[in-house]
Amino acid sequence: MMNEKYIYKCTDCGNTYSTKEIIYLCPECEKLNDTISPPRGVLKTVYNYEKIVSNNNNKDKLFDKIAQKGFIYLLPINSLNSLPYLKVGNTPLYKIQTLDNEQLDFDLFLKDDSQNPTFSFKDRASAIVSAYAKENKIDTIVAASTGNAGSSLAGICAAQKQKAIVFVPAKAPKAKLTQILMYGAQIIPVDGTYDNAFDLSIEATKKFGWYNRNTAFNPFTIEGKKTVSFELFAQLNQSVPDRVFVPVGDGVIISGVYKGFEDLLKLGIINKMPVIIAVQAIGSSNIINNINRNDFVSSPSNTVADSISVDIPRNFNMAKKYIVQNNGETIAVSDEEIISASKILSSRTGIFAEPAAATAFAGFLSYYWNGQLNKGSKNVVLLTGSGLKDLNAVQPIIDIPSPVKANIKTVEEFLAVKK
Numbered sequence: 031m032m033n034e035k036y037i038y039k040c041t042d043c044g045n046t047y048s049t050k051e052i053i054y055l056c057p058e059c060e061k062l063n064d065t066i067s068p069p070r071g072v073l074k075t076v077y078n079y080e081k082i083v084s085n086n087n088n089k090d091k092l093f094d095k096i097a098q099k100g101f102i103y104l105l106p107i108n109s110l111n112s113l114p115y116l117k118v119g120n121t122p123l124y125k126i127q128t129l130d131n132e133q134l135d136f137d138l139f140l141k142d143d144s145q146n147p148t149f150s151f152k153d154r155a156s157a158i159v160s161a162y163a164k165e166n167k168i169d170t171i172v173a174a175s176t177g178n179a180g181s182s183l184a185g186i187c188a189a190q191k192q193k194a195i196v197f198v199p200a201k202a203p204k205a206k207l208t209q210i211l212m213y214g215a216q217i218i219p220v221d222g223t224y225d226n227a228f229d230l231s232i233e234a235t236k237k238f239g240w241y242n243r244n245t246a247f248n249p250f251t252i253e254g255k256k257t258v259s260f261e262l263f264a265q266l267n268q269s270v271p272d273r274v275f276v277p278v279g280d281g282v283i284i285s286g287v288y289k290g291f292e293d294l295l296k297l298g299i300i301n302k303m304p305v306i307i308a309v310q311a312i313g314s315s316n317i318i319n320n321i322n323r324n325d326f327v328s329s330p331s332n333t334v335a336d337s338i339s340v341d342i343p344r345n346f347n348m349a350k351k352y353i354v355q356n357n358g359e360t361i362a363v364s365d366e367e368i369i370s371a372s373k374i375l376s377s378r379t380g381i382f383a384e385p386a387a388a389t390a391f392a393g394f395l396s397y398y399w400n401g402q403l404n405k406g407s408k409n410v411v412l413l414t415g416s417g418l419k420d421l422n423a424v425q426p427i428i429d430i431p432s433p434v435k436a437n438i439k440t441v442e443e444f445l446a447v448k449k
């Protein structure tokens with residue numbers, strides 16, 4: 031059926047497309063898009079799974095072989111040499127024995143993706159997009175972003191000697207732009223919202239012949255993000271976790287997690303999907319609110335977890351399909367729960383995560399405290415970014431004490447008061 035390594039399949043109409051030329055959205059569905067609904071026509075990258083299986087005579091060892099080759103059979107690039115030298119992915123998976131005084135009677139694993147080069151999960155996507163651009167001799171990559179995606183693209187491009195251009199809404203906080211500028215990327219502030227910046231970046235891509243990294247537009251962001259699932263399977267001694275808690279904003283990361291397990295399912299390496307829990311902030315829960323609706327209704331988002339604060343989730347259609355077809359679960363947590371979860375996570379495990387990541391942990395805590403996790407089950411929480419990226423969010427719950435006089439007596443008094 032297919033001679034190419036992979037083809038594109040439209041999430042919405044099911045049309046397939048050759049990958050010989052760069053395309054982003056399905057050309058048919060793209061025509062129907064407007065500014066008030068999630069975009070149609072996001073493409074899924076589909077590999078020649080039969081060929082991968084038939085090229086390997088020892089089916090029991092198929093995953094080992096694929097893993098040894100750095101998953102290149104399941105990536106939209108020709109060579110691992112095109113990837114940045116920075117260490118992207120292969121992040122630690124920590125098994126946590128206890129959160130309070132009691133031993134947990136199920137397994138809790140924390141996947142710490144703040145250990146990526148620019149301190150967020152987004153590096154998985156940037157690395158693949160950058161490698162693809164390199165193989166296709168494109169030296170300028172553009173994205174619209176206010177935070178992690180932009181700084182990730184900027185950092186990866188710095189390592190790869192590529193030019194990164196990031197469209198940002200003019201109101202983006204300065205702290206977020208600092209990391210992008212330190213990596214030497216060009217920032218184009220747009221007098222408008224993130225959506226304006228997004229649309230303008232696409233127009234500029236067409237006009238200037240750049241390559242576009244926007245999530246839920248470039249199909250390879252999902253291909254980069256899916257690698258986390260391959261790692262989880264490997265790190266769990268080649269088993270599928272029972273539950274994976276994922277922070278959800280525009281629906282791209284959760285689709286990536288599903289896609290990784292789906293690839294393994296299509297290769298016959300696994301025979302069931304994990305239950306994936308989409309965790310959103312109550313103040314930005316447009317995926318959860320619309321999952322059972324036919325007509326999409328957006329509520330304005332407002333949450334402390336700014337990297338998952340989204341009015342119109344750009345990958346809504348694909349995320350919805352994955353969640354519905356695989357009996358995924360959803361939970362929304364309040365900002366208070368998110369900040370409290372962030373404190374519990376930092377103080378009891380030593381991992382300081384950004385509010386979006388703490389959102390996934392808050393979802394896990396809710397399941398834990400409500401007794402919804404089966405004895406002996408394997409549960410993973412995906413921690414997508416470092417807490418240092420958003421110190422303002424947690425400042426209200428900490429209290430920096432006034433200084434003591436520089437002698438031991440006042441230290442003694444200080445400690446006595448603190449008791």
Ligand SMILES: [Zn+2]
Binds near residue numbers: 042043044060
């Ligand atoms: Zn289509």
